[in-house]
Amino acid sequence: MDHFLYRDGILHAEDVPLPEIAASVGTPAYVYSAATLLRHYRLFDEALDWGPHLVCYAVKAASNVALLKLLGDEGAGMDVVSEGEYRRARAAGVPGDRIVFSGVGKTPGEMRHVLEGGIRQINLESEPEYRMLSEIASNMGIEVPVTVRVNPDVDAKTHEKIATGKSENKFGIPIAKARNVYAELATLPGLRVVGIDVHIGSQLTDLDPFRLAYRKVADLTETLRADGHTIDRLDLGGGLGIPYERSNLAPPVPLEYGQVVRDEVGHLGCEIEIEPGRLIAGNAGVLLASVIFVKEGEGRDFLILDAAMNDLIRPAMYGAHHDIVPLRETAAGAEMHPYDVVGPVCESGDTFTKARLLPPLAPSDVVAFRSAGAYGAVMASEYNSRPLVPEVLVRGENWSVIRPRPSYDEMIARESVPAWLDG
Ligand SMILES: *Cc1c(COP(=O)(O)O)cnc(C)c1O
Numbered sequence: 001m002d003h004f005l006y007r008d009g010i011l012h013a014e015d016v017p018l019p020e021i022a023a024s025v026g027t028p029a030y031v032y033s034a035a036t037l038l039r040h041y042r043l044f045d046e047a048l049d050w051g052p053h054l055v056c057y058a059v060k061a062a063s064n065v066a067l068l069k070l071l072g073d074e075g076a077g078m079d080v081v082s083e084g085e086y087r088r089a090r091a092a093g094v095p096g097d098r099i100v101f102s103g104v105g106k107t108p109g110e111m112r113h114v115l116e117g118g119i120r121q122i123n124l125e126s127e128p129e130y131r132m133l134s135e136i137a138s139n140m141g142i143e144v145p146v147t148v149r150v151n152p153d154v155d156a157k158t159h160e161k162i163a164t165g166k167s168e169n170k171f172g173i174p175i176a177k178a179r180n181v182y183a184e185l186a187t188l189p190g191l192r193v194v195g196i197d198v199h200i201g202s203q204l205t206d207l208d209p210f211r212l213a214y215r216k217v218a219d220l221t222e223t224l225r226a227d228g229h230t231i232d233r234l235d236l237g238g239g240l241g242i243p244y245e246r247s248n249l250a251p252p253v254p255l256e257y258g259q260v261v262r263d264e265v266g267h268l269g270c271e272i273e274i275e276p277g278r279l280i281a282g283n284a285g286v287l288l289a290s291v292i293f294v295k296e297g298e299g300r301d302f303l304i305l306d307a308a309m310n311d312l313i314r315p316a317m318y319g320a321h322h323d324i325v326p327l328r329e330t331a332a333g334a335e336m337h338p339y340d341v342v343g344p345v346c347e348s349g350d351t352f353t354k355a356r357l358l359p360p361l362a363p364s365d366v367v368a369f370r371s372a373g374a375y376g377a378v379m380a381s382e383y384n385s386r387p388l389v390p391e392v393l394v395r396g397e398n399w400s401v402i403r404p405r406p407s408y409d410e411m412i413a414r415e416s417v418p419a420w421l422d423g
Pocket residue numbers: 058060061079102103199201202203237238239240275276277278279374
């Protein structure tokens with residue numbers, strides 16, 4: 001469910017008509033609904049309220065400081081994968097003891113930064129990494145809470161670029177090696193083992209892979225406890241998918257997911273952490289784009305938009321589907337027309353979709369890509385020297401730009417010509 005609905009024939013974000021934002025900010029532009037974002041966070045929080053837990057929003061899904069502030073003020077923790085994300089979470093007022101640090105390639109500088117600033121836990125992914133962290137933390141006279149990310153060798157049945165829990169993926173330590181790894185960790189200074197971490201992939205639309213992975217984590221918890229380790233925290237990752245196509249069967253909801261967690265690990269008495277990103281932010285954002293031209297082609301018409309793959313890369317990168325809807329509601333019974341919807345970038349990959357049935361559209365009409373809140377603005381670039389797409393946040397009848405579109409002058413002023421090239 002989201003808060004982007006037609007009212008009197010006009011698509012709104014909560015109480016704000018989207019044409020008003022398009023006219024004021026220009027297009028392309030991302031627009032987020034605060035109510036949707038908070039609703040999804042609360043659904044996860046409630047789904048785990050049978051025991052101690054912390055929902056750590058995966059900052060990489062949509063990392064604008066205003067969004068982090070909304071969630072942080074609501075009590076959310078944060079899952080960060082870089083120093084930049086850690087700094088964003090702190091800038092949003094989230095205390096270090098609600099931030100977990102994940103990722104396969106944390107640098108020594110990043111480790112030092114979060115140790116100085118305060119961190120709830122660091123999820124470790126390899127032997128060289130935990131040896132390095134041990135050295136850094138013990139030199140600083142700190143003992144840092146850690147988990148090890150185990151790779152349970154489970155097929156997440158999702159797109160290959162976002163599956164992370166098979167043994168051939170770069171993530172985590174094979175679960176079969178976990179006992180040896182924990183035994184070594186227990187001997188290293190500067191580290192305090194608190195639990196186990198797992199994350200098997202993103203956009204999972206079936207609960208079975210979660211169930212399988214969590215069952216393996218439960219078995220491992222008992223084994224490691226028998227070996228004398230303290231395992232009182234389980235970080236179960238993110239990954240629950242969203243319905244990108246409204247016409248399709250809906251994927252499982254947070255409540256059902258929470259029940260799977262309870263079934264598989266609830267008896268262990270651990271504090272549960274989860275790291276959802278996409279399900280919290282995905283349907284909380286749309287990308288607005290204007291029609292520049294309608295170009296008649298051989299057997300197909302092209303709808304050429306002012307948004308492109310640099311603004312929303314998911315279709316080009318993952319073959320992802322986004323529903324596209326006009327801001328003016330289509331009249332019942334209107335004749336639909338197949339369009340290839342494309343951007344202006346000089347790559348054939350800059351195609352959002354082919355032969356999509358849409359009502360007839362004309363230049364300057366504005367459309368919304370739905371479900372664009374996660375992995376949208378954060379993956380945007382300035383490819384083709386198109387200034388970074390702006391972001392807008394709506395709450396009730398209020399709205400504000402939360403990241404402005406840079407001017408061309410600002411974009412170019414970041415670069416400089418070396419003196420030795422001049423003359
Ligand atoms: C990407 C990622 C997440 C979030 O995944 P979603 O599919 O957006 O819920 C959580 N944890 C880790 C370690 C990740 O890499």
